[in-house]
Amino acid sequence: MRNAAVMADAPTDGFGPVDPANLWRSSTHDLDQFRHELEVGEQQELRAAAVATLKAGRSLDGLTADDLPVGPLASQLAELRNELANGSGFAIVGGFPVAELSVDEMERFFWGIGLALGEPVSQSVMGDRLGHVIDVTQIDPHARAYRNNAELTPHTDPADFLSFLCISPAASGGVSRFVSSLGIHEIMRQQRPDLLERLYRGYRYHRGGEQQPDAEPITPHRVPVFSHHEGVTSTRYVRFYLEVAAEQDPSITLDDLDREALDYLETLAADPELHFEFTLKPGEAVFANNFTVFHARSSFANDPNLPPRHLLRLWLATSPSRPLAPNVLHYDGEPGIQPVEGRVPSFETGVDVQ
Numbered sequence: 001m002r003n004a005a006v007m008a009d010a011p012t013d014g015f016g017p018v019d020p021a022n023l024w025r026s027s028t029h030d031l032d033q034f035r036h037e038l039e040v041g042e043q044q045e046l047r048a049a050a051v052a053t054l055k056a057g058r059s060l061d062g063l064t065a066d067d068l069p070v071g072p073l074a075s076q077l078a079e080l081r082n083e084l085a086n087g088s089g090f091a092i093v094g095g096f097p098v099a100e101l102s103v104d105e106m107e108r109f110f111w112g113i114g115l116a117l118g119e120p121v122s123q124s125v126m127g128d129r130l131g132h133v134i135d136v137t138q139i140d141p142h143a144r145a146y147r148n149n150a151e152l153t154p155h156t157d158p159a160d161f162l163s164f165l166c167i168s169p170a171a172s173g174g175v176s177r178f179v180s181s182l183g184i185h186e187i188m189r190q191q192r193p194d195l196l197e198r199l200y201r202g203y204r205y206h207r208g209g210e211q212q213p214d215a216e217p218i219t220p221h222r223v224p225v226f227s228h229h230e231g232v233t234s235t236r237y238v239r240f241y242l243e244v245a246a247e248q249d250p251s252i253t254l255d256d257l258d259r260e261a262l263d264y265l266e267t268l269a270a271d272p273e274l275h276f277e278f279t280l281k282p283g284e285a286v287f288a289n290n291f292t293v294f295h296a297r298s299s300f301a302n303d304p305n306l307p308p309r310h311l312l313r314l315w316l317a318t319s320p321s322r323p324l325a326p327n328v329l330h331y332d333g334e335p336g337i338q339p340v341e342g343r344v345p346s347f348e349t350g351v352d353v354q
Contacts, residue, residue, distance in 0.1 A: 015189055015196060016228025021087045022182040022292045027273035034088065034276075036080065038073065038095035043109075045071030047097060050108035060107055061129060068112030077116040080287065084117070084161055085318060089289030090178055096283045098167055103310075110165050110285070110312050117287075118316030121159055121336030124345040125210045129336075133164060133311035135302065149301065149309075154179065154269040154294035155238040159315035159335040160322060162295070163287045166280035170309035173300030176286060179275035181235040181294045184268045185226050195261035199225035203242035204252050205330050210337050210345060218245045218252075221327045225265070230323035234291035236330065239266070269294055280311070291322055 049068045053060075058067070070077055083091055098106055107130055114120050120129040135149040149170075154177070164176075188196040202224035207217055225237045239262060246252045254262075268274060280286060288295055302308040317335040331337050 013189065013193060015185070015193075015200065016226065016233030017231060018182045018186055018233050019086075022089060022180050023186060024088050024090070024180050025183055025274045026276050031092070031276050031278065034091050036076070036091055036093045038076070038093060040095065040097075042072035042076070043095075043097060045069055046073060046109055046112050047101065047105075050101065050105045050112065053108055054102075054104055060111055063108065063111060063115075065112070065115040068108060068115060070112055070116045073113075074116065077113065081117045081318075084287055084289045085322075089180070089292035091287045092278070092280075092284060093287065094281075094284045096165055096285055098165075098283045103167060106165070106167065107312060110163075110314065113285075114163065114314040114316055117163075118161055118318045121315050121317050122339055123157075123313065123315050124337050125340040125343040126345065127339030129314075131313035131315075133313050134308060135300075149173075149299055151299040152295075152297040153239055154181075154266060154296045155240075156181070156236055156290040156294060157315055158236075158330050158337060159290055160318040161287060161314075161316040162290055163285055163314045163316070164280065165285040165312040166282050167310040167312060168282055168307040169279055170300035171303035171306050173298050174309050175277055175279050175298040177269075177275050177277050177296040177298075178286070178288060179269050179294050180292065181226075181237070182233060182292050183274060184265060184294075185233065185235070187268055188264070192261075192264060195257070195264050196226065198257055198261040199265065200227065202227075202327070203254070203258070204245045204249075205238070205241040206244035206248065207331060208241060208244070208345070209343065210331065210340070212332050212338060213340065215332050218249055219330060223330055224325070224327060227325045227328055229325040229328075232323050234322060234324055234328060235294070236291070236328050237265075237294065238330075241330070269296070291324075 046068060053063055053067055080091055080093070097109065101109060111120065111130055122129055123131045185196070202222035205219045205223045211217055223236055225235065227234055246254050300309055315336055
């Protein structure tokens, strides 16, 4: 974790400090500054291990960094880990060998990369530590966001880092959007501190049916959009879940100032001078720090004559972990969403957040 001494001066307005490295925006930075490439000649050890562990019938969940050594990639991945934890919090990495390896082999290659950056954690009540981002709405029309084709508004996930690796893109749509959430924090600090105060106060969140059996379906506490703890400012935000909580519990109200604050945040996230938009190509992966970056996605459509959109996803816990105030946690047992036998990430609601 970067020492607080290299962050911005301690604030006097009650809001948290923000590291200048997090204040990137598309109007002042080029997307190529965030692009990296895995060199083919440095991949061979990890490729061979991915193929060998599959042939041996080894379970992916049980594979460790010793089983999937990254070899010469170690130095580059250490730099990537530092950039995510202590720098911009955002990177696009190309050169994944999706054309040379099968999907099963690519799962292991990607898993090995993840193990070099952190510890993969469960992404849903199904206990899937390596997720497949595909559209299953023909089977389950109420499938959670990563399993449907609808637009996803700016949000964060309950893990330290996230990563998506493109196996095949959609026929149309599926455009990714990434923006510095702490950059938005600083704009609001300057322009609308009254709204930023409301985001610091936070909102109660619905857990979408993915809570533990003995846990409440709605957080008993407010989850702050922005918070600071031990000198570090962090973000946690999923508008859909706070809207569902207000829909289902009449004691929870979102007043005009709440909605103005949420709308202003999303207006800033949609500002083309702040965010980057791109469509991942096969063999490209995006990495981000959930506590400093928002990510979003446009809706997409598949073509029955082409491979469907298919991404592999990892949520990673880091060590040392980022210091977080206890009320930031949305789910019991974070990072990640702990498994519950017999449940799937599906939840019906009337809420439609645009």
